[in-house]
Amino acid sequence: xxxxxxxxxxxxxxxxxxxxxxxxxxxxxxxxxxxxxxxxxxxxxxxxxxxxxxxxxxxxxxxxxxxxxxxxxxxxxxxxxxxxxxxxxxxxxxxxxxxxxxxxxxxxxxxxxxxxxxxxxxxxxxxxxxxxxxxxxxxxxxxxxxxxxxxxxxxxxxxxxxxxxxxxxxxxxxxxxxxxxxxxxxxxxxxxxxxxxxxxxxxxxxxxxxxxxxxxxxxxxxxxxxxxxxxxxxxxxxxxxxxxxxxxxxxxxxxxxxxxxxxxxxxxxxxxxxxxxxxxxxxxxxxxxxxxxxxxxxxxxxxxxxxxxxxxxxxxxxxxxxxxxxxxxxxxxxxxxxxxxxxxxxxxxxxxxxxxxxxxxxxxxxxxxxxxxxxxxxxxxxx
Numbered sequence: 397x398x399x400x401x402x403x404x405x406x407x408x409x410x411x412x413x414x415x416x417x418x419x420x421x422x423x424x425x426x427x428x429x430x431x432x433x434x435x436x437x438x439x440x441x442x443x444x445x446x447x448x449x450x451x452x453x454x455x456x457x458x459x460x461x462x463x464x465x466x467x468x469x470x471x472x473x474x475x476x477x478x479x480x481x482x483x484x485x486x487x488x489x490x491x492x493x494x495x496x497x498x499x500x501x502x503x504x505x506x507x508x509x510x511x512x513x514x515x516x517x518x519x520x521x522x523x524x525x526x527x528x529x530x531x532x533x534x535x536x537x538x539x540x541x542x543x544x545x546x547x548x549x550x551x552x553x554x555x556x557x558x559x560x561x562x563x564x565x566x567x568x569x570x571x572x573x574x575x576x577x578x579x580x581x582x583x584x585x586x587x588x589x590x591x592x593x594x595x596x597x598x599x600x601x602x603x604x605x606x607x608x609x610x611x612x613x614x615x616x617x618x619x620x621x622x623x624x625x626x627x628x629x630x631x632x633x634x635x636x637x638x639x640x641x642x643x644x645x646x647x648x649x650x651x652x653x654x655x656x657x658x659x660x661x662x663x664x665x666x667x668x669x670x671x672x673x674x675x676x677x678x679x680x681x682x683x684x685x686x687x688x689x690x691x692x693x694x695x696x697x698x699x700x701x702x703x704x705x706x707x708x709x710x711x712x713x714x715x716x717x718x719x720x721x722x723x724x725x726x727x728x729x730x731x732x733x734x735x736x737x738x739x740x741x742x743x744x745x746x747x748x749x750x751x752x753x754x755x756x757x758x759x760x761x762x763x764x765x766x767x768x769x770x771x772x773x774x775x776x777x778x779x
Contacts, residue, residue, distance in 0.1 A: 403763070403765060404693065404765070405685060405689060405690075405693060405762060407685065407762075407763055410431055411430055411431040411432060411681060411763070412428075412430060412431060412763040413428070413431055413434075414428035415763060415764065415768075417746065418746040418747070418748055419745060419746055419747040419748070419764070419768045419771060419772055420748050420761075420764075421747055421748055421749040421758040421759055421760055421772065422748050422749055422750050422757075422759060423611055423612055423723070423759045423760065423761045424560060424563075424588060424611060424612075424722075424723075424724050424757065424759035425611070425750055425759070426610050426611065426617065427610060427611055427612070427613075427614050427761070428614070429610075429614055429615060429616055429674065429678065430614040430615075430677070430678045430681050432677035432678060432680070432681050433614060433615050433616065433674040433675070433677045433678040433681075434674070435677065436458075436673045436674045436676065436677040437616065437670050437673070437674040439673075440455070440669060440670045440673050440674075441670065443455075444670075455669045455673065458669075458672070458673045458676060459479070459667065459669065459672045459673065459676075460474075461676055462479075462672050462673065462675060462676030462679060463477050463479070465676055465679040465680055465683065466621045466675075466679060468683065469590065469591075469595075469679060469682070469683060469687070470590075470595060470596075470597045470605065470621075470623055471595070471596035471597055471598055471599070472597050472598070472623055472625075473626065475626065475658035475659060475660070476623055476624055476625060476626050476658070476659050477621060477622070477623055477659055478621075478622040478623075478624065478659040478660055478661075478662040478663050479619065479620070479621070479622070479663055479667060479668070479672050480606070480620045480621075480622045480662065480663075481618050481619070481620060481668060481671075482511075482608050482617075482618065482620050483511050483585060483586075483587045483606045483607055483608045483620055484511040484514075484515070484606075485606070485620065485622070486604070486605075486606025486607075486620060486621075486622035487511060487512060487515045487554075487583070487585065487606050488515045488518075489622065489632075489636060489662055490515070490552075490583055490604050490606075491515035491516060491518055491519045492515075492518070492519075492636065493631075493632040493633055493636050494519075494631055494632065494633070495633060496519055496522045496523040496524040496551070497523055497551075498523045499525070499549050500523060500524045500525065500549065500551040500552075501524070501525050501526075501527050501544075501547075501549045501550045501551060502516045502519060502524050502525070502526050502527065502550075502551065502552045502553075502554055503527045503528075503529050503541065503544050503545075503550055503552070503553045503554065503580075504516045504526060504527075504528065504529065504554045505528075505529045505531065505536055505554075505555070505556055505559075506528050506529060506530050506531045506536075507531050507559070507561070507753070508556045508559065508560075508585070509556065509559075509560045509585065511585060511587075512554055512556050512585040515554075516554050524551070527544050527547075527550070529541055529544060529553075534559075534562040534564055534713050534714075534715075535562075535564050535715065535720070536559075536564065536566060538567070538570055538571070538574065541553065541571065541574060542574055542578075545574060545575075545577075545578040545580060546578075550578060550580045551580060551581060552580055552581040552582075552583055553571060553574075553575050553580050553581070553582055553583070554583045554585070555568065555571050555582065555583070555584050555585070556584070556585045556588070557584055557585065557586045557587075557588055557589040557590070557593075557595070557722075558588035558589050558593075558722035558724065559588070559722075560588055560724075560752065561726060561752040561753040561755060561757065562713055562714060562724075562726050562753070562755070563713075563714035563715070563721060563722045563723075563724030563725060563726050563757075563759075564714070564715055564720060564721075564722075565588075565589060565593065565715070565719075565720055565721055565722040567719070567720075568584060568595065568600040568602065569599060569600045569601075571600070572599075572600040572601030572602060573601065575601055576601045581603045581604070581628070582600070582601055582602050582603050582604075583602075583603060583604040583605070584600075584602050584604070584605040584606075585605075585606060585607070586605045586606065586607040587606075587607040587608055587611055587612075588611065588612070588722055588724070589612070589722055590607040590612060590613060590621070591611070591612035591613040591614070591682050591687065591690070592612045592687070592690055592691055592694055592722065592723045592761075592762075593687065593691050593722065593723075594687045594688055594691065597623055597625070602623070602625070603624070603625045603628045604622075604623065604624055604625070604628065605621075605622075605623040606620065606621070606622050606623075607620060607621050608620040608621075609621070609671075609674075609675040609678060609679075612723070612761065613675065613678050613679060613682060614678045614681070614682070614761070615671075615674055615675035615677075615678040615679070616670075616671050616674045616675065618668055618671050619668055619671030619672055619674065619675040621675075622659065622662060623659070624659045624662070626658075629657060629658065629659065629661065632661075632662075634655055636662070636664070637655050637661055637662075637664060638664025638665045639664070639665065640660075640663050640664060640665055640666070640667075641655060641656055641660065641661040641662060641663055641664050642654065642655060642656055642661075643655070643656050643657075685762060689762075690762040691723075693762050694723040694760065694761065694762055695718050695721065695723070696766065697723075697760040697764060697765075697766065697768075697769050698714075698721065698723060698724075698725050698760065700766045700769040700770070700773070701725045701758050701760065701769050701772065701773070702714075702716070702725055702727075703773075704769065704770070704772065704773030704776055705725070705727045705756075705776065707773075708729075708773075708776045708777065708779070709729055710727040710728065710729045710732075710756070711727060711728050711729065712725065712726070712727050713726050713727060713728060713755055714726045714727075723759055723760065723761065724757060724758075724759045725757070725758045725759070726752070726753075726755035726756065726757045726758075727755060727756050727758075728754060728755050728756070729756075732756075732779070733751075734751035734754065734755055734756035734757075735750075735751040737751075737756055737779050738750055738751055738756060740775075740779050741772065741775050741776070741779070744775035745771050745772060745774070745775035747771070747772045747775060758772070
């Protein structure tokens with residue numbers, strides 16, 4: 397697929413090989429990994445094949461760099477970042493790791509992604525009660541959250557940074573302010589905005605955040621970031637810790653080592669080194685580009701798609717204002733089967749998108765251009 401114009405962010409096309417042959421519009425699902433992420437994974441495989449554990453010192457240094465890079469992205473300290481295998485694992489650590497008392501209320505969104513629902517339902521078996529934050533007009537209003545908080549006993553708000561199906565982006569700073577005001581913990585499923593929209597976990601009063609790298613970070617599946625605020629680590633029970641989650645864990649002969657006091661205590665066993673190094677390469681790519689530049693560019697792409705959809709009779713359900721929008725465009729059209737339309741877009745222009753909740757969902761990313769979106773618009777004609 398040829399691209400005549402230079403990218404407005406000055407990107408190197410070699411860093412995004414998928415763009416050569418398709419218009420990928422499912423970054424809200426699973427993204428193609430970046431060129432640097434693929435190179436890091438290949439390099440690890442070659443070193444592992446040729447040197448085995450003799451190369452471990454270099455891998456450890458690379459993992460340390462990835463942790464620091466993830467911390468910078470979040471506005472956190474490196475010791476507040478752990479590596480997990482998925483968004484779900486991080487949320488499960490919170491759900492299973494805290495002691496819930498009878499009467500503790502957890503607030504979760506009505507139509508959130510299952511990863512941010514099942515752990516909290518599971519916590520009900522351990523004494524907590526789940527309260528539902530209702531969706532209204534494809535949004536989650538702060539006044540509805542405050543009404544739940546005013547009822548009392550809310551110990552945690554399990555918020556989603558952006559809804560996977562509608563593209564509604566929550567004001568995490570406002571949610572954090574309410575949590576602070578009412579004495580509730582703030583836990584965030586951040587996978588739909590991390591790498592697209594700037595976030596500062598301290599300013600947003602976030603206690604826990606979990607996000608895999610396989611969406612907007614352009615990293616591999618199975619490599620995720622789990623943030624735990626330094627002063628919240630002591631809240632966790634110790635029965636989730638393995639051998640690597642201990643201080644001086646390399647002293648293998650000692651079986652009485654205390655838990656690590658940092659977020660690293662949640663890295664219970666041998667790490668996914670290939671995934672961590674690959675994720676680190678993509679984190680560097682994202683941050684070298686600048687999330688503050690990525691978000692406005694992505695919004696330009698989304699607005700271009702919205703225009704094409706509306707001209708073809710589609711109703712946009714995603715918020716139109718930048719303050720409430722992620723990098724997702726969801727739309728519906730009476731009489732149209734979004735799954736069938738997605739299939740036709742693939743056949744017409746190699747545009748890869750999906751249907752979610754009865755909507756056609758398109759989710760572009762920063763390495764693409766308005767010309768790419770226009771090709772999708774042309775393919776929409778007559779569908």
